[in-house]
Amino acid sequence: MPLCATAADQAASSPANDAAATAGTDGKAVTLLPAVNVQGSREDSMPLHLRDKVESGALGDRSQLETPFSTTVVTSTDLQDRQVMKLGDVFAADASVTDNSGAYTSWASYITVRGLPLDWQNAYRIDGKPFLSYAITLPYEQFQQIDLLKGSSGFMYGFGSPGGLVNYVTKKPTDEPLRSLDIGYHSDNIWSEHADIGGRVGSDGAFGYRLNATHEEGRTYNDGSLYRNSFSLALDARLTDKLTWDFESIYQDRKTRGQEPSIYTGLYTASSLPSVFHDTDQRLLGPGQHLDTNFQFYSTGLKYQIAPDWTLSTNFSHSTASRFRNEGILYLTDAAGDYDDYRSDTKEGHQFNQWQAMLEGKFDTGSIKHHVVLGTSWQKQVNNYSANSFYDKIGTGSLWTQNTNAYYSGGNYGVYQDSDIVQQALFASDTIDLSDRWSILGGLRYTNYRQESYTPAGSSSARYDKNGVVTPTVALMYKLQPRTMLYASYIESLEQGATVDDIYANGGQMLSPLVSKQYEVGIKTEQQRWAATAALFRIERGAQYANSNNELVQNGLSIYQGMELGASALLGSNWRVGGNVMLLKATYDKGSSYDGQRVSGAPRFVAAAQVSYSVPQVEGLSLHADAKYTGSTTLRPAGDLKLPSYTVFNLGASYDTRIAGHDTTFRVAVNNLANKAYWEYQYDNYIKPGDPRNISLNASVRF
Secondary structure (H helix, E strand, C coil): CCCCCCHHHHHHCCHHHCCCEEECCCCCEEECCCCCCCCCCCCCCCCCCCCCEEECHHHCEEEHHHCCCCEEEEEHHHHHHHCCCCHHHHCCCCCCEEECCCCCCCCCCCEEECCEECCCCCCEEECCEECCCCCCCCCHHHEEEEEEEECCCHHHHCCCCCCEEEEEEECCCCCCCEEEEEEEEECCEEEEEEEEEEEEECHHHCEEEEEEEEEEEEECCCCCEEEEEEEEEEEEEECCCCEEEEEEEEEEEEEEECCCCEEECCCCCCCCCCCCCCCCCCCCCCCCCEEEEEEEEEEEEEEEEEECCEEEEEEEEEEEEEEEEEEEEEEECCCCCEEEEEEEEEEEEEEEEEEEEEEEEEEEECCEEEEEEEEEEEEEEEEEEECCCEEEEEEEEECCCCCCCCCCCCCCCCEEEEEEEEEEEEEEEEEEECCCCEEEEEEEEEEEEEEEEECCCCCEEEEEEEEEEEEEEEEEEEEEECCEEEEEEEEEEEECCCECCCCCCCCCCECCCEEEEEEEEEEEEECCCEEEEEEEEEEEEEEEEECCCCCEEEEEEEEEEEEEEEEEEEECCCEEEEEEEEEEEEEEECCCCCCCCECCCCCCEEEEEEEEEECCCCCCEEEEEEEEEECCEECCCCCCCEECCEEEEEEEEEEEEEECCEEEEEEEEEECCCCCCCEEEEECCEEEECCCCEEEEEEEEEC
């Protein structure tokens, strides 16, 4: 939204005042310099945000334009305007991302990137530090931006899914005092209050702070309930002119009742799914279901400026994620919508500890410039599960009638350490500028890896060790123009081996890590009024699927080949438009039992488009709309069951004004405007009804 000059600004920049002479207070003539007319735009004026910094792990901090991989940045303004409730909403404008999430379910953080499901154990970070995301819906209003690094991330972060990595960037202390309050509403009757306070204190503002607090509660669109309290605190201190300290923390306690169940189709033999419906009531829910989660994250670090171009940093982070859930899983049995009703009742918890030290700097060897990163890291993941959890059939039912099967949590749910995973790594990278246009990047990560499982009695039941794992990355970059970069990159990664769920015949077995390789060629450009990206990619990943004996196995490869195209532009002074598409061919290959079949969860075509309009007749008013088409998706590796394509439209508006001398913003967002009913892919053989139309309202004031 273009900023408007005030009357005083316009007077100051009038020709009569340009280079005029006047008398000063001492009577001497003073020449007034020509006034400068400053114009600006809203933070989200160029939707691709290619000049924004994106966390790149062992590569150091770079802008999207300088990163030789596909990336997406979603800013805090984007998050506020869309009034997001789940991770799929965050990336609704990205065609490479398919929404597998549910706002009020255990699948809160499930998305598919380039047809690959993100690894809920390794594919999520906060300020570059690991946490375990399963069933955790983070407080989106408390983040400055959310980054998505698409593709393999093994060199940058260690073990992880080749689909990509999501990094949440916390709000940092502000140089100027910040006081902001807002109140929000989500249909059907959820209310929230949020405060954001920041600033600096002490001599020359040596100490900074940023506090965010949110309370949210009410009735959800399917007549369940939500109760949430969230807090985040960021501190920093300029200890000397070269040494700084920082601290970030997040605490959230979140409780839902009557959360949506999952629908499992592993035993379903019909050739098509039952008719889809809107899950706007408690029809699918038998009594007793709940999801209680507690999430805590703490991080602290030091950064020392050794020289103008050299910094040494070290940090430590600790996170815990616990959940207590009584959750329905409906085993669909026929096309009429009949099901067997299973209930899972368990307590689970996860911890992540990580320490990292990194040296980053620049130097020249003759005419060649180097940007080097050297580092070491250690991290340990601990998984805790209840020894006496409940998982069994409690009755039968139909999708079209009220579920009356009741099961209530009870008894002792003490947890034990089920497994732990330790990674120790050394990493190094060098970006070499051969000329003003040509540069090459090379990096290696050397990892020692140990994964061990335990019995409830505490004895080891299985162990996997792999030392000396090397994950490289190389890239060649060429600047066509200062803001246009061509690149070709190659990167490898490893995913930690899965412990097979009890739903499979080989439940409890520990599988080996999966190896992935990624090749990518692309171009990025950001000009004054338009920006564009394009990428061709090929990902080769070890295939993992359930075979005909209902055993989860690893065999052959899954190969993902595709193209991404994206662009955005400012049209005139009021219009902003953008769009992107993904074309994807994903098949099982190289000895897989399903050679030639489409990989489940990987749509062939996805397209997204956005448009916004700043209404000139009403200063401060902006309207925006977006749409996303998701092509048909194979539900399971056998390829005998598919989910139809669907399109979702969203609409919104924001109005910036001043009330009683305070900046105030009103926002409204309508998701799934047409109330489209569709089946959403969640995971192999798992589906849910897509979220119905929902409305969000928000009003914020800054003091």
